[in-house]
Amino acid sequence: MIGTEAGVVQSALYPDVLSAGDSPSEKALELLRIALPPATWSAFIKTGVIEFTGRRGTYLISYNAQTKIYDIRARHCRAYACLQLSTSAPDYDRMLAEYLVLKNDEDRYWRTANIFGPASDVAVFFFTIVDLRLLVDLFHLFFK
Amino acid sequence: MTLRKLRVMCAGGDETVAEWDTETVTPERLAEIEQEFNQRIAEGWFAADISTEEATLIQAFRADADILLIPKVQGGAQGRDRN
Numbered sequence: 001m002i003g004t005e006a007g008v009v010q011s012a013l014y015p016d017v018l019s020a021g022d023s024p025s026e027k028a029l030e031l032l033r034i035a036l037p038p039a040t041w042s043a044f045i046k047t048g049v050i051e052f053t054g055r056r057g058t059y060l061i062s063y064n065a066q067t068k069i070y071d072i073r074a075r076h077c078r079a080y081a082c083l084q085l086s087t088s089a090p091d092y093d094r095m096l097a098e099y100l101v102l103k104n105d106e107d108r109y110w111r112t113a114n115i116f117g118p119a120s121d122v123a124v125f126f127f128t129i130v131d132l133r134l135l136v137d138l139f140h141l142f143f144k
Numbered sequence: 145m146t147l148r149k150l151r152v153m154c155a156g157g158d159e160t161v162a163e164w165d166t167e168t169v170t171p172e173r174l175a176e177i178e179q180e181f182n183q184r185i186a187e188g189w190f191a192a193d194i195s196t197e198e199a200t201l202i203q204a205f206r207a208d209a210d211i212l213l214i215p216k217v218q219g220g221a222q223g224r225d226r227n
Contacts, residue, residue, distance in 0.1 A: 027157025035212065037197040082220035086188075088155040089215065097153070097214045100192050104201040114219035 028092035035096055050099050054106040061098050063091050066116070083113040148195075150177055152184070152213040166208055178205040181213070188216040 033041055036050070044050050050061040057078065058070040066080040083098050101109045150162040162177040182205065185191065193202050193209040202209070 024155065024157040028153075031151070031153075031158050031212070035192070035194040035199055037199075083217050084220035085153065085214070086216040086218055087153075089153050090155075090157055093153045093158070093214075097217055100199060100201065100214065101217060103199065104192075112217055112219060114221070 024090045025092060028090035028096070032092050032096050036099070040099075050095055052099060052102050054102055056106055056110065059098075059102055061095050061102075063095065067098060067113070069115075077118050079118065080116045081109070081113040082116070083109065146208075148208065148210050150181060150211050150213065152189075153215060158212070164207070169207070174207055177207075181205040181211065184213050189213050190216070 032044070036044065040050060040052075048063060050059075052059045052061070053072065056069075058072055059081070060068040060070070062068075066082050068077050069079040069081055070076065071078045083094070083101070085094050085097055098109070098113075101112070145168075146166040148164055148166055149160050151158045151160050161180060164173060164177065181191065185203070190213075191202050192212045192214065193200050193206060194212045195208075195210040202211070205211070
């Protein structure tokens with residue numbers, strides 16, 4: 001079963017996993033522990049993400065979010081990737097599958113996953129302004 | 145004695161579909177396990193040898209390896225984020 005250290009950390013991150021006993025998520029987490037190199041597993045239980053650095057970038061594989069791809073040199077997020085299993089399986093299994101494809105055939109990952117560019121700075125700035133304007137209008141409406 | 149497993153990912157986590165002792169397993173039993181492996185590969189699954197830290201993908205059955213069979217992967221939708 002999962003080690004105590006992992007259990008404590010995981011219970012804080014994902015309470016559903018450990019409270020369910022021998023649940024699919026718990027089994028998938030145990031499989032992740034078996035398959036990941038010890039250093040990668042240790043980092044995962046601390047951060048909740050699997051980090052892998054390949055030729056084309058550094059990948060942060062998350063439990064419940066798209067995989068972030070960082071530029072190796074500039075360290076900025078250059079894209080998001082979404083890869084899924086063709087059958088139903090716990091998210092930890094999907095994380096492991098992503099890791100294995102990346103580790104063994106990074107180009108295949110890029111051919112298979114849907115890759116999305118990050119929102120541009122201009123778009124983020126524009127929507128921030130719109131949000132602020134809406135917030136101001138809301139305050140006016142309530143405190144008029 | 146070295147025990148090896150053939151596991152498959154499934155909705156319930158993972159399932160061990162075969163387990164064998166590399167020293168005592170019969171050729172007939174190995175042939176059955178290999179057939180199961182080949183059938184999944186033909187359906188588009190891929191396989192990883194998870195006995196070592198390298199966790200390499202393999203194309204052919206290996207009796208001396210712990211093998212994980214993984215369903216076909218495909219591109220997903222943009223809306224995975226649940227944060």
